[in-house]
Amino acid sequence: MAIEQAPAAFRQITIPLSDGTPLAARLWLPEDGAGPFPVVMEWIPYRQSDMTAVGDSMMHGWFARHGIACVRVDIRGSGNSGGLLGDEYLRQEQDDAVEVIAWLASRDWCSGSVGMIGISWGGFAALQVAARRPPALKAIITCCSTDDRYADDVHYMGGCLLSDGIAWGHGLFGQLARPPDPRHVGDKWREMWHRRLEGLEPPLASWLAHPRRDDFWRHASVCEDYGAIACAVYAVGGWTDGYSDAVLRLMEHLSVPRKALIGPWTHVYPTWGAPGPAVDFLQEALRWWKHWLKGEDTGMMAEPTIRLWHGEGLKPDAHMPAIGGDWRGLPAWPPAPGTDASLFHLDEGRLASAPPVAPPSIPVDTPMTAGMAGGEWCPLDGGSSGPEFQTDQRPDDGLSVCFDTLRLGAPVDLVGKAFLDCSVALAGSVATLALRLCDVAPDGTSARVTFGLHRVERPAGVPIGVPFRLRLALKGVAYRFGAGHRIRLAVSNAYWPMAWPEPTQLGVVLHLAGASLSLPGLPAEMVKLPAMAPPQWAPALPHEILRPEETRRITTIDAASGRTTLTIETKRQATEVDGLTFHSDGLDIFSILPGDPASAQATITREMHMRRPGWAIRLETRSDVGVEAGRLVLDCRIAAFENDGLAFSRHWRRVLRG
Numbered sequence: 001m002a003i004e005q006a007p008a009a010f011r012q013i014t015i016p017l018s019d020g021t022p023l024a025a026r027l028w029l030p031e032d033g034a035g036p037f038p039v040v041m042e043w044i045p046y047r048q049s050d051m052t053a054v055g056d057s058m059m060h061g062w063f064a065r066h067g068i069a070c071v072r073v074d075i076r077g078s079g080n081s082g083g084l085l086g087d088e089y090l091r092q093e094q095d096d097a098v099e100v101i102a103w104l105a106s107r108d109w110c111s112g113s114v115g116m117i118g119i120s121w122g123g124f125a126a127l128q129v130a131a132r133r134p135p136a137l138k139a140i141i142t143c144c145s146t147d148d149r150y151a152d153d154v155h156y157m158g159g160c161l162l163s164d165g166i167a168w169g170h171g172l173f174g175q176l177a178r179p180p181d182p183r184h185v186g187d188k189w190r191e192m193w194h195r196r197l198e199g200l201e202p203p204l205a206s207w208l209a210h211p212r213r214d215d216f217w218r219h220a221s222v223c224e225d226y227g228a229i230a231c232a233v234y235a236v237g238g239w240t241d242g243y244s245d246a247v248l249r250l251m252e253h254l255s256v257p258r259k260a261l262i263g264p265w266t267h268v269y270p271t272w273g274a275p276g277p278a279v280d281f282l283q284e285a286l287r288w289w290k291h292w293l294k295g296e297d298t299g300m301m302a303e304p305t306i307r308l309w310h311g312e313g314l315k316p317d318a319h320m321p322a323i324g325g326d327w328r329g330l331p332a333w334p335p336a337p338g339t340d341a342s343l344f345h346l347d348e349g350r351l352a353s354a355p356p357v358a359p360p361s362i363p364v365d366t367p368m369t370a371g372m373a374g375g376e377w378c379p380l381d382g383g384s385s386g387p388e389f390q391t392d393q394r395p396d397d398g399l400s401v402c403f404d405t406l407r408l409g410a411p412v413d414l415v416g417k418a419f420l421d422c423s424v425a426l427a428g429s430v431a432t433l434a435l436r437l438c439d440v441a442p443d444g445t446s447a448r449v450t451f452g453l454h455r456v457e458r459p460a461g462v463p464i465g466v467p468f469r470l471r472l473a474l475k476g477v478a479y480r481f482g483a484g485h486r487i488r489l490a491v492s493n494a495y496w497p498m499a500w501p502e503p504t505q506l507g508v509v510l511h512l513a514g515a516s517l518s519l520p521g522l523p524a525e526m527v528k529l530p531a532m533a534p535p536q537w538a539p540a541l542p543h544e545i546l547r548p549e550e551t552r553r554i555t556t557i558d559a560a561s562g563r564t565t566l567t568i569e570t571k572r573q574a575t576e577v578d579g580l581t582f583h584s585d586g587l588d589i590f591s592i593l594p595g596d597p598a599s600a601q602a603t604i605t606r607e608m609h610m611r612r613p614g615w616a617i618r619l620e621t622r623s624d625v626g627v628e629a630g631r632l633v634l635d636c637r638i639a640a641f642e643n644d645g646l647a648f649s650r651h652w653r654r655v656l657r658g
Contacts, residue, residue: 006539007061007540007541008031008060008062008538010028010064011027012025013026015073016103017096017099017100021081021082021083022082023074023100024048024080024184024185025071025072026048026049027070028060028061028063028064028069028070028071029069030064030066030067030068033067035108035109036107036110036111037067037068037111038069038110038111038114038294039068039071039107039110039111039113040068040069040114040115040293041070041072041101042060042071042072042073042116042118042122043097043122044075044120045074045075045077045085046079046175047074047078047080048073048079049074049181049183049577049578049580050079050575050577050578050580050582050610052072053543053578054540054541057540057541058537058538059269062537063289067294068286071104075093075097076092077196078176080181084196084199086176086199087203088220089124089125089219093125094128094132097129097134098132098134101114102135111294112136113138113293113294114134114137114138115139115141115292116129116141117141117143117285118141118145119144119267120143120145120267120381122143122145123144123145124220126140126141126142126145127142127147127233130222130229131225131229133228133230138232138292139231139232139234139289140232141234141236142236142250143269144236144237144241145246147226147246147249148223148246149220150217150218150221151213152243154378154381155207157242157377158452158455159454160432160495160499161208162499162500164242164378165204166204166500166602166625167588169623170202170606170636172203172204173200173202173204173621173636173638174584174606174619176203177196177200177621177638177640178196178617179196180193181612193640194648197647197648197650202623202634202636205652208632208634208654208656208657209654209656209657223253226253231256231292232257232288232292233257233259234259234285234288235250235258236260236261236270237261237263238263238265238266238268238273239263239477240265240266240321242267242377243267243378244262244476245417245475247260247262248333248334248476258305259288259300259306260306261307261308262306262478263276264277264311264325266380266381266389267378267379267381269281271535271537275320276309276325278535279532279534280534283533284300288300304331305330306330306332306333307328307329308329308330310325310326310327311323311325311480312411313482314449316389316392316445316447317391318388319387321447325479326528326531327528327530328478328527329528330525335416335523336523337520337523338520339521339522339524340412340413340521340522341520341521342518342519343516343518343519344403344489344516344518346489346516348512350403351487351488351489355516359514360512361509361510361511362401363507364401364491364508364510365493365506366399366400367399367595368496368592368593369399369494369564369594370396370399370495370496371396371492371495372395372497372566373391373392373395374390375389375390375391376498386549386568386570392445392447393447393490394444394445394446396490397488399492400491400492401491401510402488403488403491403517404488404489406486407484408481408482408485408486409483411480411481411483413479413481413519413521414449414519414520414521415523415526417473417520418474418517418519419471419473420435420471420472420489420516420517421516422469422510422511422512422514422515422516423468423470423511423513423514424467424468425464425465426464426509427465427509428464428504429457429458430455430457430458430504430505431493431502431506432454432455432456432495432499432502433453433454433456433492433508434453435452435453435472435489435491436450436489437450437451437474437487437489437490438487438490439482439487440486440488450474450477451475453495453499456470456508489517493505493508496564496590496600497590497592500625501592501597503600503627503630503631504598504630541577542577543575543576545573545575546575547574548573549570549572550571551568551569552569552570554566554567554568554569562595564594566589568587568588570586570587570588571585580610581610582610582611585606588602588604589602590602598627598630599627600627602625603625605621605623606622607621608621615643616642617640617641617642618641618644619640620638621638623635623636631655631657632657633653633654634653635651635653637650637652
């Protein structure tokens with residue numbers, strides 16, 4: 001519910017960097033009260049004058065109406081800013097941010113105190129810039145981000161290549177090719193655009209060329225040195241988001257003043273949080289800014305350090321799952337061990353209270369199509385409204401090796417990370433293991449509560465077929481399995497298309513001797529908290545939705561070959577802002593043969609449009625990923641058009657790795 005009657009005023013500004021590069025930015029100053037004011041900066045490449053303009057006005061305009069100045073910057077090489085942007089989170093990007101923070105702090109309308117806020121890229125940037133310790137940066141709010149760019153990011157999970165990363169890599173490829181807007185940069189727009197196009201390289205090529213943790217991924221991963229961060233940190237996430245585990249790690253390893261908020265949400269600000277309740281996040285953020293940027297005691301640092309959603313009754317749905325629950329508070333993370341921690345022993349088909357007398361060994365050699373009910377790793381990333389969530393897990397359960405409890409006589413709580421301790425033997429050198437923990441309702445509906453993906457390598461010196469010990473984690477969550485329900489652990493050696501299979505992957509044998517599933521229970525110090533207030537925001541700047549988003553997600557199976565294909569057709573919302581109309585259409589195709597991991601294929605295409613009277617831009621991009629002779633191959637193309645005339649085209653082919 002908006003509380004003001006008109007959009008907050010803003011103005012476009014240019015921030016000059018010391019190397020002469022101009023950065024375009026949008027500035028909101030409080031209209032009442034005497035300055036100078038503390039300033040909050042959002043630092044992302046997603047085009048503040050068009051793509052994010054509506055949402056920016058609703059958030060930053062609200063802060064400005066409450067005494068906080070805000071600056072939304074197009075980073076170097078994006079939007080209407082000068083220079084080139086080659087990839088995510090480069091050293092140059094951080095250098096620029098440090099310089100911009102100093103510039104903001106020196107303005108006569110700034111009090112000298114600066115904060116950073118951001119979701120996804122902006123949340124990453126806030127952590128990374130905080131680790132550079134610019135003197136004026138007093139506090140950050142990082143939403144849906146990560147401290148570890150390799151082990152817990154969109155590119156790889158547990159060493160497994162993610163299809164979300166392939167799609168995002170292609171999306172960023174197109175983002176980098178968008179031109180500046182002539183309305184804002186004048187006649188030099190074409191020169192700036194062609195410079196971007198000539199300097200373009202597919203970021204996905206670099207990501208795929210680094211399949212293991214190395215210096216490429218260690219750069220800008222703040223987990224390499226949590227002690228580098230000296231300012232206060234408010235970490236925000238959602239259990240349905242891909243990045244929730246990072247919030248828990250930040251609470252555990254940071255030594256600075258810190259707070260955490262984890263709801264049931266996916267990849268969105270909690271103001272628009274879904275699934276579950278959207279909350280008054282902007283008021284929470286305002287209390288944070290007043291405390292750290294204005295020195296006012298808002299009382300929030302005396303409240304529980306961690307506020308999290310303790311879910312129950314999850315109902316899967318591709319469009320939007322439903323979940324009940326309530327808010328709980330904790331003074332710290334990790335919590336003291338719960339008094340009702342649960343330990344289940346794996347027996348054939350069962351999660352039992354006692355170890356089996358004669359533990360069997362069970363082959364895990366699932367079809368490559370196991371995982372089609374899993375949805376996307378990070379649903380609704382990028383603002384989509386399509387059917388991207390998990391569905392009823394029974395189709396995937398039927399292709400997996402499952403272990404069930406009896407119907408629960410009393411609720412069982414999980415707060416934190418579940419672990420599977422087991423021994424496995426590999427028929428080859430490497431395998432994928434996907435673990436899913438599901439809540440099975442009395443009617444049989446199976447809802448995935450949490451999951452883990454792991455690329456498992458046979459240790460040096462261990463022969464083929466000889467078991468070795470593993471401890472495998474699932475993503476952290478707070479959840480209650482209700483009485484009358486069953487807990488199901490599902491194990492597979494494929495999770496397509498979320499996880500790209502190893503091209504030479506062979507089967508796995510799971511040895512149940514000593515195999516157990518541990519679930520940390522309710523911490524003794526956890527307290528119930530009252531419901532959070534409903535959300536508020538500022539009215540949006542004038543805009544028109546010319547076409548609503550439409551997404552279709554279709555699975556087909558070729559009866560002759562068994563090839564299973566997932567086709568995602570997306571027509572993104574068409575919007576008009578300040579006389580500029582923009583939209584994009586996408587087609588993602590993932591296909592695989594059930595018995596052949598090397599048959600995996602992905603084709604991602606996008607067509608992006610920008611238009612003003614007398615000026616029209618169209619970008620057509622395509623990325624193909626597949627396996628040839630045991631090696632991963634990436635093929636990328638772009639064609640850029642100005643007023644229907646071809647302005648630029650290029651083709652890249654990279655043979656990457658086996």
